[in-house]
Amino acid sequence: MSGNDTYIRRMILQAIVYGIFAVIALRVGYIQLFDSKYKSLADGNVLRYEVLYAPRGEIIDRNGEYLVQSKECYDLMVTYRDIGKQGFDTVRLCELVGISKEKLLRVLRDARSAPRKATLVAAFVPTEVKVRLDEYNFPGFHSVYRTMRNYPRKIGGNLLGYLEEVNRNDIKEGEGEYKMGDYIGRAGVEAAYEKYLRGDDGVMILEKDAHGAIKGSYMDGMYDTLPVAGKRITCTIDARLQAFAEELMEGLVGAVVAIEPQTGEILVMASSPTFDPDELIGRERGNNYMRLLRNKRNPLFNRAVKAKYPPGSTFKLVQGLIGLQEGVLTPAQAYPCHLGYHVGRISQKCHPHASPLDLRNAVAQSCNAYFCYVFRDIIDNRKYGSVKKGLEVWTDYVKSFGYGRKLDSDFIGEGPGTVPTREFYDKRYRGSWNSLTVLSLSIGQGELGCTPLQMANLAATIANRGYYYIPHIVKAIEGQDSIDRRFYEKQYTKVDSEHFTPIAEGMWRGVNVQGAGTSWRAYVPGLDICGKTGTAQNPHGKDHSTFLSFAPKDNPKIAISVYVEFGGFGATIALPIASLLEEYYLTDTITRPHLIETIKNFPYNPRHYAE
Amino acid sequence: MLNSRKKNQISLFEGVDSVAVIIYFLLVLIGFVNIVSASYNDEIEAFSFAQNYIKQIFWMGAAFSVALIILLLDSRYYHMYAYYAYAGGILLLIAVLLFGREVNGAKAWFEFGSVRIQPVEFAKIATALATARLMSNYSFSIKRLGHLMRVAFIIFLPLAIIILQNDTGSGVVLCSFIFVLYREGLNKWICIPMIIVAVLFICSFLFTPLFLLLLLLIIFTASSAMMIGSWRMHIMFLAAICLSAMLLYGLSMFVFGGTLSGYASLLIMTIVGVVVAAIYAFRKNIAAMFLTLGIFIISVAFVPTADTIFESVLKEHQKVRILSFLGIMSDPSGADYNVNQSKIAIGSGGLFGKGFMEGTQIKYNFVPEKHTDFIFCTVGEEWGFIGSMIVLGLLCALILRLMKMGERQEEPFSRIYSYCVAAILLFHVLVNVGMTVGLMPVMGIPLPFLSYGGSSLVAFTILVFVAIRLDASPRKGLMSAVR
Known part of the structure; x- marks a missing residue:
């Protein structure tokens, strides 16, 4: 073995040592300095992000009674x-x-x-x-x-709404506000005031060992955040009145809406049939939800704000008001009625009553013929040149009462109802129509569709003699001085205040003067209830029964609309419900328990909803 | 003579290589710091004997005492008693095979109370001494087949016993002696095929037997040609085997209806070829060719049959480790778990690391064996890239230092021994650190000086300090001193 060979072998062996260490060092350097996945994997091993869920805000009624509580x-x-x-x-x-x-x-x-x-x-x-x-x-x-x-209290299913786990869409639209497993309000107050109720979740970062046992907080909690509880919402609802309304409406299909006229606060919003809100929480939620969906009477449909009902005779109030404002009618104006209004082949039937009647008595008696005259005078007014222009004017008036549009309340999913326009009739009758063609509008039939909320709003407008506040469901939000500005502004209709007096008096007569009107059963001594019945014909079966009312006549405290589908005459079923609720609200007593019995024993089985 | 003796007595540490000693102490100290961090158990007292790092203090004391004794002893003894040490080592290995205690499937431990000793660590020292003794004989020539066979016997005898103990990882360390053999003049065309065969053995699952056989034929024909020359003859030989194998295959296909597979045909022709080559070598008297043929026959016997060996010899956990290393099998929560967690721990260390006792992967037990075989994870996670480089740098420096120390010896015994130590250390570092970063399959061997464990610390201390002692002795021939 020559010296040179030995030298080469030494060098090669040294090179092997350097080579091996270089490979190891490069590998260590690569995984430590360049491949960042190991850091996140290490965090994934050790860190557990524990969400500290914020307790959702509670909901109380106007008197401080709990409607919704949060339970651990x-x-x-x-x-x-x-x-x-x-x-x-x-x-x-x-x-x-x-x-x-x-x-x-x-x-x-x-x-x-x-x-x-x-x-x-x-x-x-x-x-x-x-x-x-x-x-x-x-x-x-x-x-x-x-x-x-x-x-x-197990009340107000549709009013309060319910919670549901967020879906992909919610997470996308929430822009980081929601994550999988969060709950979101789906209807009613829960949905409308979601952003106040939900609060802010906190996070706690914990360190765990290989067995998953918690070893303590990460960086002494430097990156932890505390949950912020959701805001408490004070509802405008009167829980006792709401419960009473739901009790009275049990078994019936329809809706009750009551408003405090001086503020626009909704006192009662009962859609019937309703559901026990407890059914839509917990593990049975899915089954219960499906059962409610399959129910023919559709309890998940909030009739109070979404249904489109023909207003029937209650709409005569609007007709009279427009007539007065337009100058085609004076309170003293009397029209004859011979069991109806007959022009040629067209006729509008009426029930037997004294004739002729002036405006106040016509309101009290709910005379069909009277308002046919009024309606035709409005839209056939010569100063508008044509019935079509007249109808446009009329539509404008009607819309100023909140019909045919959303009232812009704080309730999500509020329906607009329908008020037919000139274009609508032009299309339907190919341009050839006149005031007789659309005569059924005069008594609130035909193409009119109103939500119970809009009808209650009319009652509040008349109670206020000419203006209303946008109806709303929330009275106060914890930590805020006021609710949205729009709820503090008076909304005037296109009819001047002075014209409301005779209409209100007519409504008073209908209740308080025996024999003078259709609403006398609503009479309660000393309460000065004013009311208007409505009996709306409909193609699906028996007439709808409705009653519009406010009380007392001066300085009113409550305006109410009751609508019972297929309930027959307005005076039969809707009227006693409204009257009982007003009495209960104003005096805290029930002096006519027999009325409750009548309502509960009311024979009711509309074919439309038959299974 | 008297004078020099006196000198030795006056200064105990004269001639002791201070660089190697300093590196040794630094590594042991770093090891201790990391063992504290990796094995700290907050459920028992900090200074209880149940804490592993307290035990390690005792082991360190033992190791330092042994080091001192080695420095005190006359350097001649190591040469004189090399074969006795070897015989003792073999006896210990046999004893542990018969009476030892089984830990993690390997019957490789003696247990005295709470103290466990792994004889294989000491067998390495004995083998290194015996190899050095044998190869430093005046008459020894690595070029002679018979002499080479004796070296192979010395190396493979303990290896075989260790494999029987089911501690393959520790045994394979001895294969690193090829490093020494190369230094001492072994033809590189024996070393290279052997390394390739070792790699092929591990990777044999990836190829078909036919392909493996062909590969082996090509490798060994080429290496033989490199050794003897006469390329044309070797190429002709290879071509003849391949062509005749194809001919045989074709013949069996058309005449006998496919009784022979391609692999069988090639195997038959290979056997014929080997016989022909052996006769040729015998007649021409070419010793190198016999060696190549011998290694070739062993390789053919093992490599294409690796499947069978794999199934019968290796234990379940070893199979799984090799398969997962080769990427044939992936099971992140099972066999891959150790390596994955180890890589995560090291990778999450970054440039500066997380700091002493701050490594979450270590602290929360994500890395198994974090204070023993996977101690490098603790270094990587808590001291980062910089700490890892310091440790690797020290280990590299120690290995190079040992090689340098070997080169400056006049006496072949000291040189060969130093190289043996360097080879053992290199193999340990390569396999241990390599497995923690996923470069090597998992073999349970410790990282020298850093891993927790008495046997390994004391054994590596003896290994290194004997080399230091040999280096420190007056650079005269040992034999003359005896005389």
């Missing part, structure tokens, strides 16, 4: 990776939580595909169960504090 509950979560090889007692877990083994296995299968992520096993685990779960300490399982809704 827990979400049971599982992190598949932390279960460990030895497993756990599945039977005991299922028994404790009250889920089936199949469901648990399904959850575990899902969890397996994302082994590091916490997967929901069961929601709405009550505190007692959570405590027992903690005792057993199932590996990989942990519970997360949530709140669930609780309804002490």
